[in-house]
Amino acid sequence: MSKYTHIFNLSIDPQSKHRDYNFTNRIDEKICKKIRNNNIIYIYPSTRFVYEKNKKNYFYQLNKIRTEKTIKKLIKHNYLILRIGNLLAFDLSNKSLFITKMLHTLKNKNEINFDIKKKTFKDFITFEYFAKCLDILIEKRIVGTYNFSSGKKMNIYSIGKSLIKGYGKGKISFSKSLKDDSFVLDNSKLKKIVKFKLYKKDILDYCYMVGQKLKKYNKS
DSSP states (O other): OTTOSEEEOOOOOGGGGTSOGGGSOOHHHHHHHHHTTSSOEEEEEEEGGGGOOOSTTHHHHHHHHHHHHHHHHHHTTOEEEEEEOEEEOOOOSSOOOHHHHHHHHHHHHSEEEEEEOTTOEEOEEEHHHHHHHHHHHHHTTOOEEEEESOOOOEEHHHHHHHHHHHHTOOEEEEEEEEEOOOOOOOOHHHHTTOOOOOOHHHHHHHHHHHHHHHHHHHHO
């Protein structure tokens, strides 16, 4: 263990989205118990849902909060908790993420369907921005809890339009029953360490590029 400076755990028990914390495989707790006597920083990818009261994501939200508390209790100060906004990447996995849903329906139906209102805004970050920020925090051995976000209000309709523009075809539709799921995270703490910014144009250009990647993927 002594050769490692950080451990970044991306594994999660799927049951944690549907069951009480005590009835899940508490992977983070197990790892923290093994490393707590070493000078290793534990990186935990949390969620922006810790700030909300959401019945749909009740167990997921509650278990993330309880995991954060457990980590802080076990390893005191040697933790880096990342509360992440909406991550944008070329991801065609079966994950139930905002970006994967858009890419799948665009790929299979030439359509992006939203079940949220047209004026809804979210706090998006690109995968590259996430990676650069994480590199800096690791290099500087930063600890604590940080909102990983752009801090920008990005309209979901403009995100969809940029994807479609890059893809070269498609349309946007809306479900009959619409909700408002707007949010933006305060990333002022992160900006004190990370000096480069992610602008709205960068995010839209990135979506255009992801749309182009999807087009090339379909042709291959």
